[in-house]
Amino acid sequence: MAKLSFTLEHTDPGSKARAGTIITDHGQIETPIFMPVGTVGSVKGVHMQELKQDIGAEIILGNTYHLYLRPGTEVLEDAGGLHRFNGWDKPILTDSGGYQVYSLAHRRKIKEEGVTFQSHIDGSKHFFSPERAMDIQRSIGGDIIMAFDECPPYPCDYRYAKDSMEMTHRWLQRCVDHFDTTPDKYGYTQNLFPIVQGSTYEDLRRTSAETIASFDRPGNAIGGLSVGEKSDDMYRITELCCDILPTDKPRYLMGVGTPVNLLECIALGVDMFDCVLPTRNARHGLLYTRNGQMNIKNLKWKNDHSPIDVDGPCPTSRFHTKAYLRHLIHSGELLGGQLASIHNLAFFLWLVKQAREHIQVGDFARWKDKMVPKLQQRL
């Protein structure tokens, strides 16, 4: 059982895109990769066989805050960790709860020591510190676990962004100290990734990326983006961070993004992504395809009895029709959200795999420039 390793295999001549392989104790991950989000230990509407077969997922996410509230660490420890609990035997990454500092802003209080959350389920109060976040993630048993950070809101004034970033750095030191002095619980190696913050301020991001890199962990993450800023800001900050973060470790851009975001950020040197868009938007009827996105609820699909994606990567989408999926989602049928989620995730995984192949061949930049306008179409 060994620490996570990353092998950089190809770099694209026309961009900063990279292809590599991450090896964990639960198997390997070919990058660039998209990681489906399974907040409470379940990728909403999708079961594990579908994730593996139709979708080709290599790693999924879980969330510390949500899993801590339900089912709780006692159950997860009793099960032998999240992999045993939910039946996913490939790699798992857990987010630390740092995003909930942002998304549950009205239900939490931040102090230097940590954050007090009021549960969105029953209103009870819970204290998360860097040490607690490490302990809980140890209990959940993710192969990759995230440092406890503050994801600041956008827009965010300079003073707040700087103070927040500095606290995130102090919290990182506490995470590392605690993580390094606690054992792996389930016989395989867990790996802690730190997170760059600094909002959209270049000097803060530079400082943060340098600080994060200096901790020399097996991988590094960029957080605090895709919180409402313009795409150009997202790309500008992502590029700046990638240029500083070491080349011999995977770079994870947290919470991103749309298909176009993925390609643009791969071009800047990002290796790992996660986002709720493919599953959440699927449940809301928005489908992503290589020819653009479509709202399957729209009237124009009512009598379209052609496959959802006739020559796409997803068997489910080659079999079921647009009119049927429209009917299911209109009717509030669970199957509608399931089919759409499988479709979108299969597409996202296909897209990053295509990106990888084009990086390997060396024509990624050209391919990306051809793909982006197509992906931006509305069907």
Next chain:
RNA sequence: GGGGGUGCGCCGCAGUUGGAGAGGCGGGCUGGACUGUAAAUCCAGUGCUUCGGCUGAAUAGGUUCGAAUCCUAUCACCCCCA
């Protein structure tokens, strides 16, 4: 056949004791939003319009300064009795 009741906008429900309302809630429908999941959620629109207004409370009359509200007839539906 007799008696009683109820009729409004795509649908349902509420409400309206002569000073109306292009109105409430829910649903449907039509769009939109969603980025480390408080999200199978949320927002908007849903008579016509030249954006000033116009038409409208089953239908047709009537009373009244004024009617969705009162009266008459007709129609539809519901209930009770034969």
